Amino acid sequence: MSIEVIKAGIADSVQDGGRYGYQHLGINPTGAMDLLAMKMANALAGNALNEAVVEMSFPAASLYFHKAAFIALAGADFSPRLNGAHVPLYQPIGVAAGSELKFSKALQGAWCYLAVRGGVDVREWLGSTSTHVKAGAGGLGRFLKRGDILPIRYSPGLSDTIIYPWRTSPWLVSPQATKEPSSLHAALHIIPGNEFSWLNRKSQKDFLKQPFAIGAHSDRMGYRLTGPALKQQIKEELLSTAVSFGTIQLLPNGELIALMADHQTTGGYPRIAHVISADRSRLVQGRPGDKISFTLTDIQEAEDLAIDQERSLRQLQWACTFKLRETGL
Numbered sequence: 001m002s003i004e005v006i007k008a009g010i011a012d013s014v015q016d017g018g019r020y021g022y023q024h025l026g027i028n029p030t031g032a033m034d035l036l037a038m039k040m041a042n043a044l045a046g047n048a049l050n051e052a053v054v055e056m057s058f059p060a061a062s063l064y065f066h067k068a069a070f071i072a073l074a075g076a077d078f079s080p081r082l083n084g085a086h087v088p089l090y091q092p093i094g095v096a097a098g099s100e101l102k103f104s105k106a107l108q109g110a111w112c113y114l115a116v117r118g119g120v121d122v123r124e125w126l127g128s129t130s131t132h133v134k135a136g137a138g139g140l141g142r143f144l145k146r147g148d149i150l151p152i153r154y155s156p157g158l159s160d161t162i163i164y165p166w167r168t169s170p171w172l173v174s175p176q177a178t179k180e181p182s183s184l185h186a187a188l189h190i191i192p193g194n195e196f197s198w199l200n201r202k203s204q205k206d207f208l209k210q211p212f213a214i215g216a217h218s219d220r221m222g223y224r225l226t227g228p229a230l231k232q233q234i235k236e237e238l239l240s241t242a243v244s245f246g247t248i249q250l251l252p253n254g255e256l257i258a259l260m261a262d263h264q265t266t267g268g269y270p271r272i273a274h275v276i277s278a279d280r281s282r283l284v285q286g287r288p289g290d291k292i293s294f295t296l297t298d299i300q301e302a303e304d305l306a307i308d309q310e311r312s313l314r315q316l317q318w319a320c321t322f323k324l325r326e327t328g329l
Contacts, residue, residue, distance in 0.1 A: 001155045003054075003069070003116070005148040006100070007062035011220070014120055014139030014150070015261075017050030019128035023265040029245070030130040030138070033111045033220060033261050036281035036309065037075030040170065041115035043317040044072035044092050046324045051119040052129040052139070054150070058106040061144055063114070068158040069095045070117035070329060074170070076109025076285060082161060091167035092320075094158045109285040117329070118154030133262075156329055166323050168316055170281070186282040186290070188275050189297040189305070193248065194241075195270035200233035207272065211291045212256065218288060220262040225292070229254030232270070240266040246275035246283070258283060278305035 005012075015038065018031025032038035032055055039049040054061075058078050073080055073089045080087050081102050087093055089112075095101070103112070122129050122139045131139035140148060199207065206228040215224030230250055243249070247259045249269035258275065259267075261284075275283055276297065286292060 001067040001069075001152050003120075003150040003152060004064045004066060005061050005144050005146055005150070006064045007102075008143075008145045009056050009061040010059055012054060012056045012061045012144045013131040013133070013142075014052050014122050014144075015055040015130045016052045016128055017130075018261070019126050019130055019132070019138065022126055023242075026265050027126065027132070027135070028263055028265050029261070030132050031128070031261050032113065032130075033284045034075050034113070034281050036170065036313075037111065037285075038113045038115070039313050040090065040168065040316065041072045041074035041113040043313065043320050044074070044090065044168070045070060045115040045117045046320060046329065047115060047117065047119055049313060049317060051115065052122060053116075054114040054120065054144075056103070056112045056114065057110060058103065058112075060103040060112060062103075063101045065095050065097060065099045065101070067152070067155040068097045069152060070154065070156050070158075071095055072115050074113050074115070076112040077107040078103035078112050079105040079107055080112075087163065088167065090169055092164040094156060094160075094162035094164065096158050096161050097155075099161060106287075110287050111284060116152045116154075117156070118152055121151040121153050164323075164327070166320070172312065172316070186279075186286060186292045188279045188283055188292055188294055189302065190248070190273040190275055190294045191297065191299065191302060193271035193273045195234075195238065195250070196272045198232045198234040198236075198270050199250070199272060200231050203228075203230040203232075206230060208294055208296065211293045214286045214288050214290050214292065215255075216288045220260050222257045222259050222263060223283070223286070225256040225258060227256070230256070230272075238268050238270055240268045241271075243267045243271060244274070246277065246280050247271050248273040248275065260284065276302040276305065278302065278309045
């Protein structure tokens with residue numbers, strides 16, 4: 001039972017919820033860029049929320065199903081087509097053996113997730129299947145290339161492709177996303193970083209009032225943010241100190257970088273803010289040129305939004321489990 005990569009994408013890999021507990025050793029967590037989309041795809045496919053998935057950017061891989069599979073797609077809309085026919089995101093699909101999945105056009109978002117019932121059967125490293133490209137470990141140890149075989153653990157008895165009638169949308173799980181459904185301008189909640197006070201008063205106002213654009217030099221390690229040049233009123237040397245997914249650092253030229261899933265474990269640039277976990281999905285799905293802005297919040301609201309999001313994910317998972325039992329899958 002397997003899926004074959006018949007055309008390689010630009011930066012596709014196997015990812016899961018991340019590899020934690022080793023940052024003190026300099027091993028970053030990696031994991032899916034959009035954890036919300038990854039978990040929603042897994043819920044729709046009947047998996048544990050952190051099960052291994054295929055993460056794709058555009059242009060994405062073309063995949064051939066040697067055996068029937070039960071799948072779900074979530075995240076970016078790359079106009080997925082199965083045997084030439086359009087198939088939806090956020091809706092379970094039964095795929096017949098001999099089918100080919102292609103992605104023809106990047107319509108919205110930056111990262112798309114393919115979850116397969118039972119998960120992708122790849123090797124773990126330090127308790128996670130997430131691909132750590134620099135270490136050459138986890139998943140296949142690298143980005144996917146033509147000819148790669150991805151074993152899967154479950155194959156339903158299907159002879160034809162079936163699009164199942166139940167579906168969801170990211171806005172049901174993350175209600176605040178309804179304010180920016182196009183992702184062309186996202187207002188993100190942030191917690192002030194330890195060095196936020198290092199900015200002069202004008203730069204603090206600019207950071208919170210002016211929009212920033214996602215730059216062309218953005219990848220799984222970090223998104224460059226272009227906008228008003230920010231200046232420091234306190235200019236001290238900062239010892240390399242801990243950073244995390246969503247940390248926003250101030251670079252020496254006054255630009256910003258928002259750290260992503262493959263971020264380093266420590267950094268020496270001032271940490272002026274941190275994007276809250278409940279809003280990271282909207283940040284990572286931004287494409288070069290998309291605008292973002294920041295609004296201050298506190299730890300309590302950040303925790304409340306994270307809890308609400310997790311509760312909605314669990315409700316989706318339970319609902320999908322009941323639906324799958326009804327259909328005998």
